[in-house]
Amino acid sequence: MIITSAKSFEVILALLKNEDNMFVIGCNVCAAKLRTGGEPEVLEMCRKLEESGKQVVGWALPTAACSIRSFESLVDKNEKIIDACCILVMACGSGVSSVANVVGVPVYGSNDTISLGSLSGGKLISNQCVMCGDCIIGEFGGICPKAQCSKGLLNGPCGGNVDGMCEIDRLKDCAWTLIYERLKKIERLDLLYNIHTPQEHGFK
Ligand code: SF4
Ligand code: SF4
Incomplete structure (x- = not known):
């Protein structure tokens, strides 16, 4: 499991200061388990961005943000991504890179990637490898x-x-x-x- 922590919303907003018409992508594996990019966090991010005056054209939750087959596979999840001027990925750095490899617009990450760790016996352990x-x-x-x-x-x-x-x-x-x-x-x-x-x- 890749351990991530969420950047503060103020930091994310500063990253996106020159952007609008954004699409938000979460990750239903590590980030979902750590609550840094699962569905509740993605919906909350969309809400906060809109409250801050940004237009969110849509969102998607691929199984794993670090395993994106193609742009078309993202369109299959939500065709609104075609209208996006930028993408915010709520995953680890690998997830952000994976999305960036298949899209043609700026991509930003909402998390800090901390280490390779695990959830073991109900305990979060970082730096295992x-x-x-x-x-x-x-x-x-x-x-x-x-x-x-x-x-x-x-x-x-x-x-x-x-x-x-x-x-x-x-x-x-x-x-x-x-x-x-x-x-x-x-x-x-x-x-x-x-x-x-x-x-x-x-x-x-
Ligand atoms: S061997 Fe020394 S440096 Fe390594 S974990 Fe133990 S106390 Fe820390
Ligand atoms: S020996 Fe290397 S690959 Fe194996 S767990 Fe340690 S850091 Fe990871």
Whole structure:
């Protein structure tokens, strides 16, 4: 899941200051779950834009804003998009790019894209993967130190954690404490003896 947070309406309005006749596109996957681009948020955005004097020609809610087949597929959702002078996408940066690839008018994004995370066990967890392109998460019991350790350490903790919390961010669990507990639980502490070689800045 891509974690997004909604920009304030004032910021969005400033982005759109020279635009009118807009079409709003949401995303029925990540943004809908996070309430940054599902149907209620899209309808609320349309209402606020109109109250602010902007004309909204229509809206659409594709299954995933990051997977838009063609302009025609958007027309199938709502043909009013043909009249749009600009498009506001309520999704992550990938969703905005996906829409921009198939339309010929300016495209804006209403959200800030924060990280690749998850909704797991009813809890929102951010920064679960930094998309390094060389996945070794299985060697850490399913918890990625590249993403979750503040120092990206691959060969054990820095020694600075206090009561299981990270020395860099005291509000965050030390990733290596979590990794140790997980490996212990699944009886794979032997994986801690694997030595990982230095990486190009940690990521490919
Ligand atoms: S090793 Fe970590 S950052 Fe790299 S792809 Fe796997 S989960 Fe993502
Ligand atoms: S305290 Fe834990 S999570 Fe924080 S930098 Fe050190 S090893 Fe990484």
